[in-house]
Amino acid sequence: MTDQLKRAINAAKTAQTNDQQAEATRIASSSAGEQKFDMSESSYKTSHTAVRKARRFAMQGLYEWLVTDRRFDKDGKLGWKDNAPHDIAARTRATNAMHTVHIGYYHEMMRDIPEQIEALDTLISQHLDRDIDKLDTVEHAILLIGAYELQNRLEIPYKVVLDEAMKLNNHFGATDAHKLINAVLDKMATDLRDLEVQADIKANRRSSQKAAAPAAQPQPQPQTTDETKAATNADDTSETPTTTGKPRISANKAIKRPRANKAQANISDYRASKKASAQGHNEAAAAPTPESTAADVGLQDSNLVNSDEKSKD
Numbered sequence: 001m002t003d004q005l006k007r008a009i010n011a012a013k014t015a016q017t018n019d020q021q022a023e024a025t026r027i028a029s030s031s032a033g034e035q036k037f038d039m040s041e042s043s044y045k046t047s048h049t050a051v052r053k054a055r056r057f058a059m060q061g062l063y064e065w066l067v068t069d070r071r072f073d074k075d076g077k078l079g080w081k082d083n084a085p086h087d088i089a090a091r092t093r094a095t096n097a098m099h100t101v102h103i104g105y106y107h108e109m110m111r112d113i114p115e116q117i118e119a120l121d122t123l124i125s126q127h128l129d130r131d132i133d134k135l136d137t138v139e140h141a142i143l144l145i146g147a148y149e150l151q152n153r154l155e156i157p158y159k160v161v162l163d164e165a166m167k168l169n170n171h172f173g174a175t176d177a178h179k180l181i182n183a184v185l186d187k188m189a190t191d192l193r194d195l196e197v198q199a200d201i202k203a204n205r206r207s208s209q210k211a212a213a214p215a216a217q218p219q220p221q222p223q224t225t226d227e228t229k230a231a232t233n234a235d236d237t238s239e240t241p242t243t244t245g246k247p248r249i250s251a252n253k254a255i256k257r258p259r260a261n262k263a264q265a266n267i268s269d270y271r272a273s274k275k276a277s278a279q280g281h282n283e284a285a286a287a288p289t290p291e292s293t294a295a296d297v298g299l300q301d302s303n304l305v306n307s308d309e310k311s312k313d
Helices: 003-032 048-070 085-095 103-115 117-125 137-152 158-172 177-192 194-216 225-238 262-286 290-312
Strands: none
Touching (some): 048 158, 103 137, 117 137
């Protein structure tokens, strides 16, 4: 088989594939405008991940619609042909695996947002510091989805709307675009969902007050030594005696008393014995003996005789 024949066969296969895709797109496009989708239908993926993927596909579809249809002349004088939102949705479903996407919510956004584009742009412009036509197309598409959900999807909390808009910007937008998107949607939430925002602020205030309450409580003052002893004595007297008659003292309330070691006990015993022996020697020395008593008596008699003789003379 020559190379020319191979190229011809490949070209025929490519043309056949393109014809099949075009036919599938035409069939899907013809029926997309008549379908009604409900987020509560069980036939669609209804998880948070499926809804998030629906937002991503809707953002891409709105971006394409803003660039090719709304930002340019619909009459075709600039070379752009009409690109209806339902045609974009049909092509997206025909060329992408969307079995994990919330198809109902995707088609709802692709249908309702273009229909409400004027009202949504007016709502966005109230919180912008520039003309809406000077917005980046990605930022414009993200703000349209956020404004639509804040106004029409009250079952979605406003914090979730803001968080999902930040995720879309992180995935598709510029680096610093999140500042503008967050500021605009935050002001918009205050206008459209004032009760929800105020309730959330009060809940945050109560939680912060509860967290700060334990830190504001006064710390207990430490007890002095006398107070500790008095409390210990009171606890000791309140305890009931055991069978041995000794007061029961718990380990936490026991008073530690200094205990002398063996060396100190031996020294104190030695000092006591020395003191006792010294006292015994003193008493023994002070007590009169029989010989000393007889000598003293003889001395006293001789003194009396001498005194009598002197008196006779």
